Amino acid sequence: MEPIIEFRNFTFKYKSQKEPTLYDINLKIYPGEKVLIAGPSGSGKSTLAHCVNALIPCSFPGKTQGELIVKGMTPKEEGVFGMSKTVGTVLQDTNGQFIGLTVAEDLAFALENDAIPQDEMKKRVMEAAKVTDMTAFMHHSPSDLSGGQKQRVSMGGVLVDDVEILLFDEPLANLDPATGKSTIALIDDIMKQKNVTVLIIEHRLEDVLYKDVDRIIVVGEGRIVSDTTPDELLASDILIREGIREPLYVTALKHTGAKIRPEDHPQHIETMDVSKYVSGVREWFESTRSEHPVLTTPPALEVKDLKFSYTEGEPVLQGVSFTIRKGEMLSLVGRNGAGKSTLSSLICGFIKPDAGEILLNGEDISPLSIKERGERIGLVMQSPGQMISKPMIREEVGLGLAVRGVPEDEINKRVDETLKICGLYPFRNWPVGALSFGQKKRVTIASILVMQPEIMILDEPTAGQDYRHYTEVMEFLKKLNEDMGLTIMMITHDMHLMLEYTDRALVLTDGTLIADAAPSEILTDESIADRAYLKKTSLYDLAVKCGIEPPSEFADHFISYERKLRENESRETEASGAQTGGITTGEADS
Amino acid sequence: MTRLISYEKKDTWIDRLSGFTKLVFFLLWCLTSALTFDTRMLLTMIAISFSIFAMSHTDWRQVSSVFKAVLFFMCVNLFFIFVFAPYQGCEIYGSRTELAHLFGDVYITREQLFYEFNVMIKYFTIVPAVFVFLVTTDPSELAASINKVGVPYTFAYSFAIALRYIPDVQDDFSRIRNAQEARGIEMSAKAKLISRIKNIASIIFPLLFSTMDRIDVVSNAMELRGFGKKKRRTWYSYRKLKRNDYIVLVLTVLFMAAALIITYADGSRFYNPWTNS
Numbered sequence: 001m002e003p004i005i006e007f008r009n010f011t012f013k014y015k016s017q018k019e020p021t022l023y024d025i026n027l028k029i030y031p032g033e034k035v036l037i038a039g040p041s042g043s044g045k046s047t048l049a050h051c052v053n054a055l056i057p058c059s060f061p062g063k064t065q066g067e068l069i070v071k072g073m074t075p076k077e078e079g080v081f082g083m084s085k086t087v088g089t090v091l092q093d094t095n096g097q098f099i100g101l102t103v104a105e106d107l108a109f110a111l112e113n114d115a116i117p118q119d120e121m122k123k124r125v126m127e128a129a130k131v132t133d134m135t136a137f138m139h140h141s142p143s144d145l146s147g148g149q150k151q152r153v154s155m156g157g158v159l160v161d162d163v164e165i166l167l168f169d170e171p172l173a174n175l176d177p178a179t180g181k182s183t184i185a186l187i188d189d190i191m192k193q194k195n196v197t198v199l200i201i202e203h204r205l206e207d208v209l210y211k212d213v214d215r216i217i218v219v220g221e222g223r224i225v226s227d228t229t230p231d232e233l234l235a236s237d238i239l240i241r242e243g244i245r246e247p248l249y250v251t252a253l254k255h256t257g258a259k260i261r262p263e264d265h266p267q268h269i270e271t272m273d274v275s276k277y278v279s280g281v282r283e284w285f286e287s288t289r290s291e292h293p294v295l296t297t298p299p300a301l302e303v304k305d306l307k308f309s310y311t312e313g314e315p316v317l318q319g320v321s322f323t324i325r326k327g328e329m330l331s332l333v334g335r336n337g338a339g340k341s342t343l344s345s346l347i348c349g350f351i352k353p354d355a356g357e358i359l360l361n362g363e364d365i366s367p368l369s370i371k372e373r374g375e376r377i378g379l380v381m382q383s384p385g386q387m388i389s390k391p392m393i394r395e396e397v398g399l400g401l402a403v404r405g406v407p408e409d410e411i412n413k414r415v416d417e418t419l420k421i422c423g424l425y426p427f428r429n430w431p432v433g434a435l436s437f438g439q440k441k442r443v444t445i446a447s448i449l450v451m452q453p454e455i456m457i458l459d460e461p462t463a464g465q466d467y468r469h470y471t472e473v474m475e476f477l478k479k480l481n482e483d484m485g486l487t488i489m490m491i492t493h494d495m496h497l498m499l500e501y502t503d504r505a506l507v508l509t510d511g512t513l514i515a516d517a518a519p520s521e522i523l524t525d526e527s528i529a530d531r532a533y534l535k536k537t538s539l540y541d542l543a544v545k546c547g548i549e550p551p552s553e554f555a556d557h558f559i560s561y562e563r564k565l566r567e568n569e570s571r572e573t574e575a576s577g578a579q580t581g582g583i584t585t586g587e588a589d590s
Numbered sequence: 591m592t593r594l595i596s597y598e599k600k601d602t603w604i605d606r607l608s609g610f611t612k613l614v615f616f617l618l619w620c621l622t623s624a625l626t627f628d629t630r631m632l633l634t635m636i637a638i639s640f641s642i643f644a645m646s647h648t649d650w651r652q653v654s655s656v657f658k659a660v661l662f663f664m665c666v667n668l669f670f671i672f673v674f675a676p677y678q679g680c681e682i683y684g685s686r687t688e689l690a691h692l693f694g695d696v697y698i699t700r701e702q703l704f705y706e707f708n709v710m711i712k713y714f715t716i717v718p719a720v721f722v723f724l725v726t727t728d729p730s731e732l733a734a735s736i737n738k739v740g741v742p743y744t745f746a747y748s749f750a751i752a753l754r755y756i757p758d759v760q761d762d763f764s765r766i767r768n769a770q771e772a773r774g775i776e777m778s779a780k781a782k783l784i785s786r787i788k789n790i791a792s793i794i795f796p797l798l799f800s801t802m803d804r805i806d807v808v809s810n811a812m813e814l815r816g817f818g819k820k821k822r823r824t825w826y827s828y829r830k831l832k833r834n835d836y837i838v839l840v841l842t843v844l845f846m847a848a849a850l851i852i853t854y855a856d857g858s859r860f861y862n863p864w865t866n867s
Contacts, residue, residue: 096808110815387773
């Protein structure tokens with residue numbers, strides 16, 4: 001069979017960069033295949049995909065060498081328009097790519113541009129809406145849709161043309177776990193209905209593997225590191241080496257000392273043959289213990305019966321109460337629109353509650369202004385770009401102090417201290433623009449930390465980051481929490497984050513707190529996970545399959561074990577750092 | 591986020607008219623109102639304007655805050671007309687009937703009051719028409735219909751796309767402002783004007799950068815789906831002109847012609863109630 005996509009000795013270098021981003025790629029993809037392209041940020045996986053739809057080199061200029069043939073065409077010559085008839089691309093930003101003012105218009109966009117007569121257009125739009133199950137929302141505007149629905153519209157928008165290749169650029173990045181799961185199911189459906197070739201670029205491997213994938217291509221530093229079936233890949237140690245997170249059940253099995261074999265089909269936990277591993281898993285479970293540190297510190301933040309609505313009769317929060325203790329690190333989870341942002345806006349004082357009270361260290365903060373609260377409750381926004389407003393790192397970090405009229409000596413002293421804590425001291429005189437994404441994130445955290453808040457709220461601290469950056473940010477926050485006793489609340493829908501780094505999670509659904517418990521408990525309780533648009537962790541499935549009683553404790557043991565591993569690791573690196581005389585300077589990011 | 595006067599689908603005959611018809615009506619209506627100072631004409635137009643407003647089933651809540659702002663602006667306007675040209679009315683109507691003495695040599699005259707009354711009712715002829723136009727016109731359908739009458743589609747579309755992303759930028763703005771305010775950058779009236787202007791930079795820059803990122807995504811997404819590929823494009827929401835559209839267009843033109851003939855019949859665009867007395 002002829003491949004539908006073929007890279008032959010393909011090299012690509014961006015105009016703005018010295019080194020090529022892709023080196024000597026040789027890759028064949030056949031019609032009807034479903035291929036996952038995985039790799040950490042900056043590995044070149046997105047670059048690879050954008051060569052197929054000709055965004056590279058048409059929109060992002062650069063130099064190509066070697067050959068790329070897509071369905072007998074050379075993308076470079078056909079241009080983005082030419083390729084769009086064959087390759088349908090769904091971008092990561094579900095909101096940004098929604099161009100029409102309503103669902104129907106957005107679905108029609110490609111047809112409009114192709115000057116298709118209106119009658120035929122309406123028919124094809126209706127078909128695409130049926131495939132993506134959006135017929136009930138035809139006249140809705142994007143602001144009335146959830147992220148998952150917008151993504152369905154994006155898919156429909158490329159399906160109106162009879163494309164043969166569907167390209168998904170990190171389709172799960174902005175979705176909650178349950179919506180991500182249904183997206184993967186939909187992709188699978190479309191593939192079967194339309195008989196197309198599917199390319200998915202994603203680093204959230206476990207979520208993509210919810211449905212069968214034919215092949216996984218791992219990209220690392222611009223080269224193809226591995227090109228094999230999921231079963232083979234999961235049995236190897238390539239993922240760990242390349243900084244991609246393995247499915248949790250695979251990691252857990254490896255912790256038990258098991259050597260995973262491809263013939264056991266580790267692609268899905270539901271269908272995996274675990275018979276060989278049962279005894280090992282049980283032994284490991286018996287030999288490990290879970291630890292639940294019980295905090296008895298006084299409360300830092302108390303929220304009592306908080307109620308709020310933007311328009312009367314449509315409550316966003318209906319009587320939410322909880323207490324956060326000093327030095328606690330916890331997560332606030334729930335689907336989009338559950339009221340998470342509203343809750344943090346209320347705590348920061350951007351909006352006023354209709355009823356209820358918020359106490360900080362036992363003191364009612366309702367009379368405090370936004371600015372006054374800002375000194376005690378720090379808010380770190382999701383994207384560093386939303387906060388950084390000064391060109392130089394020192395200025396940016398010192399901004400909060402400068403506007404409060406703190407004397408300059410004092411500012412300098414505190415900024416230096418904070419930069420040291422954040423591992424940014426070596427870069428103190430750099431322009432912000434020269435930093436990597438992860439470092440910018442730390443700059444925004446530093447600019448809040450410098451004000452010495454009593455509690456810090458972070459909105460999606462790890463959104464859109466790969467495993468390595470995720471670990472970097474989270475370990476840093478954990479250090480702040482442990483060393484400085486900083487109270488941290490994170491708004492997230494990253495299940496790994498809540499499981500691995502927090503001992504407690506608040507689950508918000510439709511404006512009510514439906515659970516306040518250990519993450520391992522929440523993620524093993526199907527009804528709560530469903531209502532909050534989370535997903536039951538695969539650790540639970542593994543435990544059930546191995547007959548562990550009670551299965552929910554298995555996740556607990558796993559987390560405690562992992563934390564200990566990480567602690568040992570960081571102790572080792574600190575020790576070796578001390579030997580070479582280096583302070584933790586925050587390694588220069590590539 | 592409260593959305594001020596924006597399109598809301600309602601199944602009225604006005605809603606079903608083509609955007610082109612509504613645009614022509616709106617432009618001619620405003621032109622007529624701007625030209626005429628004939629009180630009889632203006633009062634007729636108010637009557638028509640308000641009945642159209644009623645027929646459009648426009649929700650008062652949607653427009654009330656803008657209406658209040660317009661009222662305020664109108665009062666300021668009327669006040670300043672009086673301050674700078676207290677005898678404008680006398681000049682226009684060629685007589686001077688003093689009603690009350692204010693101070694110095696400033697008098698309130700009947701002519702001035704009548705003149706300002708005319709300015710005021712002009713506002714009321716236009717305002718409901720503007721609201722009806724904005725609230726009942728589907729922006730993409732309008733873009734489609736102005737493209738059909740010869741305006742290049744890239745131009746027509748740019749306006750639809752602006753409407754699409756304005757709410758997003760507004761959201762970004764309030765999010766960034768909140769976060770910066772929490773860091774201590776005061777934007778409320780408490781801060782001094784100069785520091786407020788300086789502080790705006792700390793909101794504008796992040797907003798600018800996030801908007802530029804958005805533009806990148808949007809333009810890539812548009813290109814990927816073939817925008818600008820062909821000289822011509824069709825429109826999902828285009829509606830052919832129907833019988834009602836032609837009726838409205840003809841009536842509008844007739845009305846304007848009649849209004850202007852009546853207004854200028856006596857050689858002046860002002861109606862003078864005192865000429866015959």
